[in-house]
Amino acid sequence: MTTLDINYIRAQFPALSHQETGRWAFFENAGGSYAATPVIEKLNHFMTTTKMQPYGHISPAREAGEAMDRSHRLMAESINADIDEVMFGPSTSINSYVLSKAFAEALKSGDEIVVTNQDHEANIGAWRRLSENNAGIVLREWCVNSDTGLLDENDLKTLINERTRFVFVTHCSNIVGTINDIASISDIVHNAGAKIVVDGVSFAPHLAVDVKALKVDIYLYSLYKVFGPHQGLMYVQRDLLHELPNQGHYFNAEDPSKRLTPAGPMHGEIACVSGIVDYLTNSYRHHFGATSSASIQSQVSTMMSLGHVHEIEQSNRILDFLRDKDARIIGNTHAIENKRAPTIAFSPRKIAPEAAVKALSEQKIGIGAGHFYAYRLMEALGIEPDVGVVRVSLVHYTSAEDVDRLLNALDEVF
Ligand SMILES: Cc1ncc(COP(=O)(O)O)c(C=O)c1O
Numbered sequence: 001m002t003t004l005d006i007n008y009i010r011a012q013f014p015a016l017s018h019q020e021t022g023r024w025a026f027f028e029n030a031g032g033s034y035a036a037t038p039v040i041e042k043l044n045h046f047m048t049t050t051k052m053q054p055y056g057h058i059s060p061a062r063e064a065g066e067a068m069d070r071s072h073r074l075m076a077e078s079i080n081a082d083i084d085e086v087m088f089g090p091s092t093s094i095n096s097y098v099l100s101k102a103f104a105e106a107l108k109s110g111d112e113i114v115v116t117n118q119d120h121e122a123n124i125g126a127w128r129r130l131s132e133n134n135a136g137i138v139l140r141e142w143c144v145n146s147d148t149g150l151l152d153e154n155d156l157k158t159l160i161n162e163r164t165r166f167v168f169v170t171h172c173s174n175i176v177g178t179i180n181d182i183a184s185i186s187d188i189v190h191n192a193g194a195k196i197v198v199d200g201v202s203f204a205p206h207l208a209v210d211v212k213a214l215k216v217d218i219y220l221y222s223l224y225k226v227f228g229p230h231q232g233l234m235y236v237q238r239d240l241l242h243e244l245p246n247q248g249h250y251f252n253a254e255d256p257s258k259r260l261t262p263a264g265p266m267h268g269e270i271a272c273v274s275g276i277v278d279y280l281t282n283s284y285r286h287h288f289g290a291t292s293s294a295s296i297q298s299q300v301s302t303m304m305s306l307g308h309v310h311e312i313e314q315s316n317r318i319l320d321f322l323r324d325k326d327a328r329i330i331g332n333t334h335a336i337e338n339k340r341a342p343t344i345a346f347s348p349r350k351i352a353p354e355a356a357v358k359a360l361s362e363q364k365i366g367i368g369a370g371h372f373y374a375y376r377l378m379e380a381l382g383i384e385p386d387v388g389v390v391r392v393s394l395v396h397y398t399s400a401e402d403v404d405r406l407l408n409a410l411d412e413v414f
Helices: 006-011 037-049 059-078 092-106 125-133 153-159 182-191 238-243 267-288 296-323 353-361 375-380 400-413
Strands: 086-089 112-116 138-142 164-170 195-199 218-222 232-236 327-329 343-348 368-370 389-393
Touching: 006 267, 037 059, 037 267, 059 086, 059 267, 059 296, 086 092, 086 267, 092 125, 092 195, 092 218, 092 232, 112 125, 125 138, 138 153, 138 164, 153 182, 164 182, 182 195, 232 238, 267 296, 296 327, 296 343, 296 400, 343 353, 353 368, 353 389, 353 400
Parallel strands: 112 138, 112 164, 164 195, 195 218
Antiparallel strands: 086 232, 218 232, 327 343, 343 389, 368 389
């Protein structure tokens, strides 16, 4: 059975061997991962060689446009979408903000929407404002279990009805780490005649996204957490994209890549996005041989799943350790493949989260503390948001040695 060649993987991330950054055991990946070499090389090439208004007859400008188109095509292929359904914006928060402007025009009095209190505020606040600023739009909240932080699909069933237009839910909370069964939730939502909008930011760094298998109408995630540049990727199912009112310039209304992205595209960042897919397909070839004719989507999916096995193994070392300590683990206390992301949050009972983070940083172990913009989730769990939780987040380049260092250091602070 093929296992992850962690030395090969780590060699694809210059930050891991950098003279300063490389000294850290880095566990704040849910805040933003390191960038893979092909991403960095493409950005460098764009900036040094082709940084012009893209497209047209000037050859470096044409090359710039081609690089952007390649990113678009490869990302669409890798998430099983068509190219006209994928768009890039500066971040997930901005993409949802623009979407909310379109929804404000599309929704009418009496329409209902559902938000959770498990999400990052990026997938709550913009939608809550729809109801606050537009009389008659009814907001319903799908609440987590206050002990476990988990959502129950049965609760959703009691909240939706024939007036529900949109349900906004996370694929994976950036605190709880449990992977929500989006395909099943999509069925519930669609059976009621509504649409589903999913925040995939905390899922996408760990497993491949397949928008068709998930049956989603809109899916958003942030490429700076998936080994890439600071860009938000947004999938909008074609029919819905054309139903939603245009938010771009009026003369671009028929251009699918511009309807919901009024900001001018960030040329260099988009041009280097294809480096994410190149990193994953190169890694696929390294692990499974060069002769494979597998599709881009299948290569990306196989490679991410291979990395996920390693993530789960390392997560369970951390969860096993924490279960023996005086700490409240948020979410599932054992990790199972495809059910939990390696994002582990906990409340130590004897030391404040911020103090724990500070103590570990002195040993060059990078972890995080706070509410991580899941403010409402903190409140639901009975945790003071300004105190928050400790969060340890891995991706597939996190080594067993990094986890050794983390556990030794945590042992000292508990
Ligand atoms: C789960 C989740 N959703 C949304 C966001 C917002 O993403 P962005 O920073 O691209 O706006 C974050 C950022 O940390 C996140 O963790």
